[in-house]
Amino acid sequence: MIKKIAITGGTHGNELTGVYLIKKWQDQPHLVKRSNFETILLHTNPQAIKECRRYIDKDLNRSFSKDILTQNPTNYEARRAHKLNALLGPKGDKNTEVDFIVDLHSTTANMGLSLVVSSKSKLTWQAVRYLCEKEPTLHVYRWMGDEEDAFVDSISPNGFAIEVGAIPQGVLRADLFEKSATLIYHLLDFFESYNKGDYKDENKQIDIYDHVKLVDYPRDKEGNIIAMVHQELQDKDYKLLKKGDPIFLTLKGETIYYEEDEPLFALFINEAAYYEKGFAMCLSRKINLAT
Amino acid sequence: MIKKIAITGGTHGNELTGVYLIKKWQDQPHLVKRSNFETILLHTNPQAIKECRRYIDKDLNRSFSKDILTQNPTNYEARRAHKLNALLGPKGDKNTEVDFIVDLHSTTANMGLSLVVSSKSKLTWQAVRYLCEKEPTLHVYRWMGDEEDAFVDSISPNGFAIEVGAIPQGVLRADLFEKSATLIYHLLDFFESYNKGDYKDENKQIDIYDHVKLVDYPRDKEGNIIAMVHQELQDKDYKLLKKGDPIFLTLKGETIYYEEDEPLFALFINEAAYYEKGFAMCLSRKINLAT
Numbered sequence: 101m102i103k104k105i106a107i108t109g110g111t112h113g114n115e116l117t118g119v120y121l122i123k124k125w126q127d128q129p130h131l132v133k134r135s136n137f138e139t140i141l142l143h144t145n146p147q148a149i150k151e152c153r154r155y156i157d158k159d160l161n162r163s164f165s166k167d168i169l170t171q172n173p174t175n176y177e178a179r180r181a182h183k184l185n186a187l188l189g190p191k192g193d194k195n196t197e198v199d200f201i202v203d204l205h206s207t208t209a210n211m212g213l214s215l216v217v218s219s220k221s222k223l224t225w226q227a228v229r230y231l232c233e234k235e236p237t238l239h240v241y242r243w244m245g246d247e248e249d250a251f252v253d254s255i256s257p258n259g260f261a262i263e264v265g266a267i268p269q270g271v272l273r274a275d276l277f278e279k280s281a282t283l284i285y286h287l288l289d290f291f292e293s294y295n296k297g298d299y300k301d302e303n304k305q306i307d308i309y310d311h312v313k314l315v316d317y318p319r320d321k322e323g324n325i326i327a328m329v330h331q332e333l334q335d336k337d338y339k340l341l342k343k344g345d346p347i348f349l350t351l352k353g354e355t356i357y358y359e360e361d362e363p364l365f366a367l368f369i370n371e372a373a374y375y376e377k378g379f380a381m382c383l384s385r386k387i388n389l390a391t
Numbered sequence: 392m393i394k395k396i397a398i399t400g401g402t403h404g405n406e407l408t409g410v411y412l413i414k415k416w417q418d419q420p421h422l423v424k425r426s427n428f429e430t431i432l433l434h435t436n437p438q439a440i441k442e443c444r445r446y447i448d449k450d451l452n453r454s455f456s457k458d459i460l461t462q463n464p465t466n467y468e469a470r471r472a473h474k475l476n477a478l479l480g481p482k483g484d485k486n487t488e489v490d491f492i493v494d495l496h497s498t499t500a501n502m503g504l505s506l507v508v509s510s511k512s513k514l515t516w517q518a519v520r521y522l523c524e525k526e527p528t529l530h531v532y533r534w535m536g537d538e539e540d541a542f543v544d545s546i547s548p549n550g551f552a553i554e555v556g557a558i559p560q561g562v563l564r565a566d567l568f569e570k571s572a573t574l575i576y577h578l579l580d581f582f583e584s585y586n587k588g589d590y591k592d593e594n595k596q597i598d599i600y601d602h603v604k605l606v607d608y609p610r611d612k613e614g615n616i617i618a619m620v621h622q623e624l625q626d627k628d629y630k631l632l633k634k635g636d637p638i639f640l641t642l643k644g645e646t647i648y649y650e651e652d653e654p655l656f657a658l659f660i661n662e663a664a665y666y667e668k669g670f671a672m673c674l675s676r677k678i679n680l681a682t
Contacts, residue, residue, distance in 0.1 A: 120616075120619075120642060123615075123642065124642040124643070127642070127643070128643065152666075152667075208559040266559070267559075268499040268558075268559030268560060268562075268663050269559060269560055269561065269663065270560065270664070270666060271499055271559075271661055271663045271666075272619040272620075272661075273619070273620075273622075273625060274620060274621055274622040274625060274640045275622040277619060278622075324414075325411075325563075328411075328564070328565040328568060329563075329564075329565060330565055331565040331566040331569075334564060334565060334566065349565045351411060351418070352415070352418070352419065370563075370564075372560065372561035375561060375562075376443075
């Protein structure tokens with residue numbers, strides 16, 4: 101039985117879709133109210149939202165590791181992580197305050213509507229499958245990226261992040277705002293149906309994109325970026341890369357090609373926030389997952 | 392006779408196209424070298440580039456007013472403005488250090504390749520016309536926006552800004568990077584031809600978009616944005632707006648329509664940096680200008 105779920109936004113303060121969806125629903129709470137569980141709405145990083153920045157000191161969505169949550173917080177986001185863990189968790193506990201967290205993000209990559217899932221819980225994957233049925237354009241990426249198990253949604257036993265793009269940082273796009281809202285309404289309907297026992301778990305399988313590796317930009321000895329994502333790969337998220345496909349164009353105009361023997365799917369291509377993290381794209385394998 | 396011109400980038404530190412074009416040409420100076428004048432390359436806002444932010448204290452591209460340049464500088468960008476004015480100007484002088492400034496920008500609006508022109512000089516408009524002939528997709532916007540005569544290029548008697556989009560802040564796009572570079576090469580060819588006396592000034596006319604007014608986002612009493620650019624207007628820069636066309640979608644889902652009697656062309660639609668400046672788009676009149 102699901103008693104309480106949290107919809108969170110503004111974890112990255114310059115990803116306005118989540119910031120404004122939370123505002124919208126705070127003004128119109130009936131839209132996210134359902135009959136048999138409670139929905140709470142939360143801006144997770146208020147100072148970053150105020151300054152329209154990704155973060156103040158450290159990326160909040162990498163701040164929920166056990167290390168950070170068990171040490172004295174030394175920066176703004178670590179303090180937020182402790183507070184959110186108390187409010188929504190505590191992480192790893194049998195009786196967390198909320199049963200499910202869905203964290204709203206946007207990306208400059210052309211990811212359309214995507215879920216980023218790290219949780220292994222059965223309920224999470226049932227919800228994922230339900231959303232894939234309702235929204236056939238939805239892509240599911242199973243994350244094992246730069247840091248593991250440190251996302252906002254990891255506080256709760258169940259949850260995931262929604263990523264929607266392409267949207268520049270600091271910008272609202274009406275089309276993708278509406279699509280994100282609709283996906284949340286489907287998710288809430290799923291919980292309601294699940295609680296009523298109406299949801300038939302037919303153990304169907306779904307296709308997902310499973311993380312394989314991160315690819316950094318070509319850099320010089322000092323670490324400066326010396327190439328861009330190639331124009332033929334730009335905006336082609338979830339494209340299958342094959343050996344010999346162009347992936348980068350150097351500032352001098354030379355093309356760099358994909359050299360892996362195994363064809364892999366590229367995603368999070370040219371996401372602004374990942375320049376500093378050191379990756380130009382994620383590579384993934386498409387697998388059929390029994391949920 | 393043109394003796395020295397400046398290509399500047401990174402005036403806004405998160406507009407990477409200009410930042411990286413300057414880097415490219417610093418590494419390959421032969422690409423911007425011509426036979427009969429000198430080209431200098433400059434990152435105008437090094438600290439903002441380092442932090443990948445639009446500015447540190449104030450918008451540098453609104454910091455070249457006579458007021459700021461004649462008072463003691465009180466913030467980082469004002470100090471930069473004074474230095475740049477000494478290096479490239481001084482503004483208003485008969486013998487400025489450089490004869491022409493082209494300042495490289497990018498925008499989250501879908502502006503394609505655009506020029507933003509404030510200068511009234513004959514040479515500037517000859518260069519504009521030359522570029523329009525070489526690049527038929529180029530749009531020309533005559534700016535009378537939020538602040539007048541305070542752009543980087545106003546230090547020099549001649550110049551303009553190049554705006555290219557749609558590009559998120561903090562992102563390089565190879566396609567638009569290459570297009571911006573090509574436009575600069577045409578401009579340099581124009582100067583070379585002009586100096587040789589090869590350029591025939593046939594006093595042709597060109598179509599430009601002349602500034603009429605700024606339109607802000609709908610806001611509540613506290614100044615909070617309560618609507619987004621409507622999905623039918625998003626990405627439609629240089630579209631003619633007619634009475635009754637949708638322009639905004641409120642967070643509640645209501646459409647707001649264009650109500651002016653005169654049809655006007657919208658541009659800089661949904662530019663990230665203009666949320667804080669208080670405008671959602673610029674409206675302009677298409678006119679045929681005798682240059």
